[in-house]
Amino acid sequence: MYDIKWIRENPEAFDHGRELRGLDALSATLLGLDDIRKAAIAKSQSAQERRNAAAKEIGQAMGRKDMARADELKAEVASLKASSATYETEEREAVMALQTALLEIPNIPDADVPRGRDEHDNVEIRRHGEPRSFPADSPAREHFEVGETLGLMDFEAAAKMSGARFVVLRGGLARLHRALGQFMLDLHTDQHGYQEIDPPLLVRDDAMVGTAQLPKFRDDQFRAGDELWLIPTGEVPLTNLVRDSIVDDKQLPMRLTALTNCFRAEAGSAGRDTRGMIRQHQFTKVEMVSITTPETSREEHERMTGCAEAVLQKLGLPYRVMLLCTGDMGFASVKTYDLEVWLPGQGKYREISSCSVCGDFQARRMDARYRPAGAKATRFVHTLNGSGVAVGRALVAVLENYQNQDGSVTVPEVLRPYMGGIEVLHPVRKD
CATH class of the missing domain: 3.30.930.10 (Bira Bifunctional Protein; Domain 2)
Structure with a gap:
């Protein structure tokens, strides 16, 4: 199985190896799946960070007796909690899609392997x-x-x-x-x-x-x-x-x-x-x-x-x-x-x-x-x-x-x- 980081750093070499096996270029597709995975992770992490920050702000608002602000933050946390579940599902699906694609890719031949069809x-x-x-x-x-x-x-x-x-x-x-x-x-x-x-x-x-x-x-x-x-x-x-x-x-x-x-x-x-x-x-x-x-x-x-x-x-x-x-x-x-x-x-x-x-x-x-x-x-x-x-x-x-x-x-x-x-x-x- 190939490391997506290596593919990102060496897309031409990866696609050339596929070409040796008579296969189409795939680096762009894989990197697109990796971009989706990274975006899903970033979105999930951002939501979690905001939930943690809002939880602290609730305590601060209640300390100031600002119940209106505390209620507003509680509603935001509840909304973020619901969104986080969706983001986590998106992240799991994106990770799985990339993993499945990588598992389907054959190894790249050595340089001294003769080129041929069969x-x-x-x-x-x-x-x-x-x-x-x-x-x-x-x-x-x-x-x-x-x-x-x-x-x-x-x-x-x-x-x-x-x-x-x-x-x-x-x-x-x-x-x-x-x-x-x-x-x-x-x-x-x-x-x-x-x-x-x-x-x-x-x-x-x-x-x-x-x-x-x-x-x-x-x-x-x-x-x-x-x-x-x-x-x-x-x-x-x-x-x-x-x-x-x-x-x-x-x-x-x-x-x-x-x-x-x-x-x-x-x-x-x-x-x-x-x-x-x-x-x-x-x-x-x-x-x-x-x-x-x-x-x-x-x-x-x-x-x-x-x-x-x-x-x-x-x-x-x-x-x-x-x-x-x-x-x-x-x-x-x-x-x-x-x-x-x-x-x-x-x-x-x-x-x-x-x-x-x-x-x-x-x-x-x-x-x-x-x-x-x-x-x-x-x-x-x-x-x-x-x-x-x-x-x-x-x-x-x-x-x-x-x-x-x-x-x-x-x-x-x-x-x-x-x-x-x-x-x-x-x-x-x-x-």
Whole structure:
């Protein structure tokens, strides 16, 4: 969220940042709302000051036995009291109007983010690994074909219980899915210095507002009762751990990770990835969150991206790193790298992780600060988040990259300790 004072002092820079995202100038509108807010506050304060002054004058008039003047002042106070209630309502409405407008504004991209309209304008930074080749007479199958051949991926049973965009995993495939999550969590905690967190999966409105899921993306979320939401990503509870607090600078950078179920309504995705596990209402993800100082957040962004890459490297999955353009990056981000894993069944790269630096955008919404050593004033922290990685999509990638012609799937070597030594998943016999 942006500080209206900063917008007032830098209207051209603010509007230029919006222009980079393909959005219209907004500084004049916001400053107009701020002027209304200031006028309402001034009017309310003026009325209150006059009420206080009139109350003193009443005492003075009564001391002089000037009852006519005292009665006149009492009538004025009564009138001001009624007016003050109206002014206070105007002030609350003006403050709320400005706050609502500010909450709807996306973050401004960094200067080195490429300009563009959509994913076609993203820039490839690097690639790792060579895609596996398949013989012409036995082309690669998509993950849902592999899973159904194994007899361990059941979309029909899930649909009977829950509808579209759900899946039931059975036996060795369920274990492989669990193994992927445990492997990622162990890697990030043991080798990458992240602290494991087991957070709530239900959060209140202010937590969703703090990380910018609300109010802009309300239709993408699942409501749970009147006061709670199912989390769309572990980013929400992890980042909100520093909400309304002043963090000791010695704790920074704070690196947190969690393996959680996530829930998304997938509003607007009708017709996209309707088959398989790419786009589900419920999915599992390992999330990484970093809380840093402004001076170290860009360096931390590169580090976090490297941690996500390490997952794919150890799994032996080919991937590429994409720098997202201004038209494709997320609402809260100033810069984002997407990791796209190669899926031979689809014959293309697909997103499996997104690592973003958000600057102080979320910190302002959460009022998350730190006090630099020796300083009296506090500063907003910088926040970062990234998938480390999406477990379901990793399962998709393993099935497609490690499939065999006989319908079996080789278990990546790094996952075998989590699979009780199982090296290959074979199709389940139905006799």
